Amino acid sequence: MQDSNTNLSDKALKDYLDIDFINLGDTVSTNTYAKELGLSGKCHKPTVIIANSQSGGRGRLGRSFYSEGGIGLYMSLLLFPKLPLSELQRITTAAAVAVCQAIEELCPSKPAIKWVNDIYLNGKKLAGILTEGSYDPETRSTKFAVVGIGINVFSPKNGFPEDISNIATSLFPESSPRISHQYSFFRERLCAAIIRRFMPLYEDIKQSPHFKEYRDRLFIIGKNVDVIENDRIKPAKVIDLLPDFSLLVEYDDGKRKALISGEVSLKLNTKE
Numbered sequence: 001m002q003d004s005n006t007n008l009s010d011k012a013l014k015d016y017l018d019i020d021f022i023n024l025g026d027t028v029s030t031n032t033y034a035k036e037l038g039l040s041g042k043c044h045k046p047t048v049i050i051a052n053s054q055s056g057g058r059g060r061l062g063r064s065f066y067s068e069g070g071i072g073l074y075m076s077l078l079l080f081p082k083l084p085l086s087e088l089q090r091i092t093t094a095a096a097v098a099v100c101q102a103i104e105e106l107c108p109s110k111p112a113i114k115w116v117n118d119i120y121l122n123g124k125k126l127a128g129i130l131t132e133g134s135y136d137p138e139t140r141s142t143k144f145a146v147v148g149i150g151i152n153v154f155s156p157k158n159g160f161p162e163d164i165s166n167i168a169t170s171l172f173p174e175s176s177p178r179i180s181h182q183y184s185f186f187r188e189r190l191c192a193a194i195i196r197r198f199m200p201l202y203e204d205i206k207q208s209p210h211f212k213e214y215r216d217r218l219f220i221i222g223k224n225v226d227v228i229e230n231d232r233i234k235p236a237k238v239i240d241l242l243p244d245f246s247l248l249v250e251y252d253d254g255k256r257k258a259l260i261s262g263e264v265s266l267k268l269n270t271k272e
Contacts, residue, residue: 007052007070012185016192019199021048026069028055030076031130031148038078038134038144046199050075050191054150071154071170073187077147077195081205085133085142089245089261090208092117092131094201095147095194097210099127100217102193103151106186109171112219115238115247116261119151120219124169127151149194153187208243215241220266225249229264238266 010023027033030049037043053069081091099119100111111119111126119127128150136143152170160168201210215221220238227234227249236249239256246258247266259266 008050009185009188012188013050013191016185016188017048017195018192019046019048019195021050024049024051026053026055027051029148030054030074031132031146034076034078034146034148035132035134038146043078044080046080046202047078048075048191048195049078068156071152071156073149073151073153073190075149075191075194077149077198079145079147079202081142081145081202083142083145083205085135087244088131088133088142088145089116090205091145091147091202092129092261093208093214093245094205094210095129095131095149095198097213097217098194098198098201099129099149099151101197102190103171105193105197106190107171111217113214113217114220115218115241115266116245121169121171125164125167126169126171151190153190208245211241211243211245214245220268224269226267226269227251227259227264228267235269 007025008023013021013023022033022037024030024033030051034047034049037047037049051074054074077095079091081088083090093116096113096117096119100113103109103111103119109121111121114120114125117129117131118125119129130148131145132148133145134143135141152168154172155170159165218241221240222238224235224237227236234251236251239248239250242248242258246260248256248258250256
């Protein structure tokens with residue numbers, strides 16, 4: 001049996017995963033490792049890189065991702081999609097749906113999605129997804145893509161850092177859960193469940209088979225938000241999700257705009 005303070009089990013990962021994996025233990029960033037592996041040219045098929053902790057976990061727009069050892073699932077998936085870099089958000093959104101489905105498969109939690117890459121639970125951030133790509137100038141296409149997924153599974157023993165203590169949450173409140181069937185190899189099982197849910201979506205990614213479910217899981221449609229772009233903040237209302245996964249918003253002056261995920265971020269506001 002396993003508790004949250006041990007490293008991830010190679011044996012359990014072999015038992016649960018259907019694709020190749022690399023178990024790093026402790027590392028700087030699974031995304032960084034996966035990108036270096038992709039650039040090396042030594043890997044040509046989907047591979048999962050998973051770690052017990054990260055000293056330099058990253059999120060969108062240069063933000064850090066808290067990655068304490070033993071309490072979270074920190075994984076990156078190295079892929080070789082036939083998509084232009086401009087369409088990699090199809091992969092990000094498919095991963096978001098897969099994460100939600102996997103969580104619901106293994107526990108009673110009901111997560112939701114905040115466009116474009118955050119998973120929320122009970123109004124707080126549970127997980128984040130960061131997709132990065134490498135461009136091949138010879139073929140003018142994506143050489144490889146890396147999908148990083150970080151999930152707060154258990155709570156830190158001393159609580160989350162002060163700067164995120166009011167916005168972060170975990171699947172289980174226990175910092176050191178008892179050894180039981182419910183928690184045994186949970187992170188390994190969650191990793192496998194995500195991959196099992198994600199790969200069928202990825203195989204048909206050009207058709208965006210996950211679009212409806214992604215839209216249905218968005219909790220910000222109809223909500224008032226602050227659109228943050230180039231250090232400017234503009235209040236807006238979220239109208240809908242468009243087929244290319246851009247977000248249609250309406251500003252206070254009545255003008256509408258389709259937001260592209262790589263250019264802006266959103267923050268919920270309390271405007272009535």
